[in-house]
Amino acid sequence: MALIRLEHVTKVYRDRIALSDVSLSFEAGEWVLVAGPSGAGKSTLLRVLALAEKPTSGRVEVDPIAVIEAPSAPAEPASPPPPHRRRVPASLVRRHIGILGQEFRLLPDRNIFENVAISCNIGGIWDRAQIRERINPLLDQMGIRGVEALFPNDLSAGQKQRVALARAMARHPRILLADEPTGNLDPSSAAQIFALLREIRERGTLVVIATHAEEWIRRYPGRVIRVERGLLRSDGPEGAAA
Secondary structure (H helix, E strand, O other): OOOEEEEEEEEEEOOEEEEEEEEEEEOOOOEEEEEOOOOOOHHHHHHHHOOOOOOOEEEEEEOOOOEEEOOOOOOOOOOOOOOOOOOOOHHHHHHHEEEEOOOOOOOOOOOHHHHHHHHHHHOOOOOHHHHHHHHHHHHHHHOOOOOOOOOHHHOOHHHHHHHHHHHHHOOOOOEEEEEOOOOOOOHHHHHHHHHHHHHHHHOOOEEEEEEOOHHHHHHOOEEEEEEEOOEEEEEEEEOOOO
16 A cells, blocks of 8 residues: 555646646655756655645545545545545644755754754653653764764754754654755765665655755666656656665
8 A cells, every 4th residue: 555645636836836737656665766957846746745735636645644635625525535544634644754855954052962852842752761762873873973962053064964864753754755855965965865865765764855966866766756847757767776
């Protein structure tokens, strides 16, 4: 069963069509690269997948969390969910989705541990011992153990993005969406982030990355979804086997 399904999704901002009749499905543990030039619709697609944007028409389904996002203005009544599903508020589903962007969005007045712990707090985890038990292995995995007491301004751009990635993974999401995650990084730091994302995928997480950089598609090949002007141009494996 697909982890996420998009059925005939169209997204319109005023008079601009950001996505047009897009149907896709994603499985757990997939490595997916969404490619296309600036303005192609990559970021909009990720926001729809994250349930941060409702489609203008079409449907988004997330399983087994069992959420259905019906069209905001359907042309005809949306069919009810199958009996094995239940409708769940999108705000609850987003707790199961990790988000990594180009901007680090770290709080400058919080130290690194606190920046990562915020994600646990949002997920309802407040016990400090439980938070440490969850965060410390992530800091080890990201190669930033020992910087917990520092503040974002004390870190390099690459370190900040690794903190942001640890924060995105702190709730152990089944889905990780990364929108141009290496846009502000030097090549060495960018390669480290892609290697970490690949490692996360190998542990069973669905990883979807929007990028306009063909270099990373060649170096970390897999399923590539190409979009242009809101249209799905191609969807399939490119390069060596993932």
